[in-house]
Amino acid sequence: DSGVTQTPKHLITATGQRVTLRCSPRSGDLSVYWYQQSLDQGLQFLIQYYNGEERAKGNILERFSAQQFPDLHSELNLSSLELGDSALYFCASSPNSNGRTQETQYFGPGTRLLVL
Amino acid sequence: SQKIEQNSEALNIQEGKTATLTCNYTNYSPAYLQWYRQDPGRGPVFLLLIRENEKEKRKERLKVTFDTTLKQSLFHITASQPADSATYLCALSGSARQLTFGSGTQLTVLP
Numbered sequence: 001d002s003g004v005t006q007t008p009k010h011l012i013t014a015t016g017q018r019v020t021l022r023c024s025p026r027s028g029d030l031s032v033y034w035y036q037q038s039l040d041q042g043l044q045f046l047i048q049y050y051n052g053e054e055r056a057k058g059n060i061l062e063r064f065s066a067q068q069f070p071d072l073h074s075e076l077n078l079s080s081l082e083l084g085d086s087a088l089y090f091c092a093s094s095p096n097s098n099g100r101t102q103e104t105q106y107f108g109p110g111t112r113l114l115v116l
Numbered sequence: 117s118q119k120i121e122q123n124s125e126a127l128n129i130q131e132g133k134t135a136t137l138t139c140n141y142t143n144y145s146p147a148y149l150q151w152y153r154q155d156p157g158r159g160p161v162f163l164l165l166i167r168e169n170e171k172e173k174r175k176e177r178l179k180v181t182f183d184t185t186l187k188q189s190l191f192h193i194t195a196s197q198p199a200d201s202a203t204y205l206c207a208l209s210g211s212a213r214q215l216t217f218g219s220g221t222q223l224t225v226l227p
Contacts, residue, residue, distance in 0.1 A: 002159065002161070004159075033214070033215075042217060042218070042219040042220065043160070043205065043217040043220075045214040045215065045216065045217075048214055056214045058214055088157075090159050090160075092159070104150065104162045104165060105162065105215065106162065107159030107160050107161070108159055109158060109159055110157070110158070110159050112157075
């Protein structure tokens, strides 16, 4: 158990809908990362937050957005869903003492999203 | 463009042998490299981190080497066991702040 929690575990929805994925980092970790993993794309970095602020952006679509709240939990919002958004979405956290150096990341169990 | 390649999609070896996985990269100058293990349907789990000024790192039956001249890392599992069967991912840090993961090598250790 990494100490990172994600809810829900599974999500089935229809095209055009909007969903919210939730992540609670390990106690004390300030950085949260979101990744998408699909069969053909591998593990793709989406976005990083550090202590409530966006720190780095990867291959995140404009239909997707995220935020980190004062209690450090994070939410990833996916809207106007398409079939191709079906994937495993992972959250990871790290201590990131200064928010700039990359350290070991601890991954949650993931949310499996199926868009029908 | 930056690219990470892991030697093969799948690797089968006999129990007790040493498994060697390769991670090659281009157009990167990584400060460090990490190896993760991922089991089906689960999140990656950190195994080892090696910095650019380190040649080799060990942890129990695991060994990682990092050759910045060859732009290559080798990941070894000695005395492999069926429980080592999983997908192994290498990840690099670059000038950007995020880790970039390779596509992984699926290792199967046959009893």
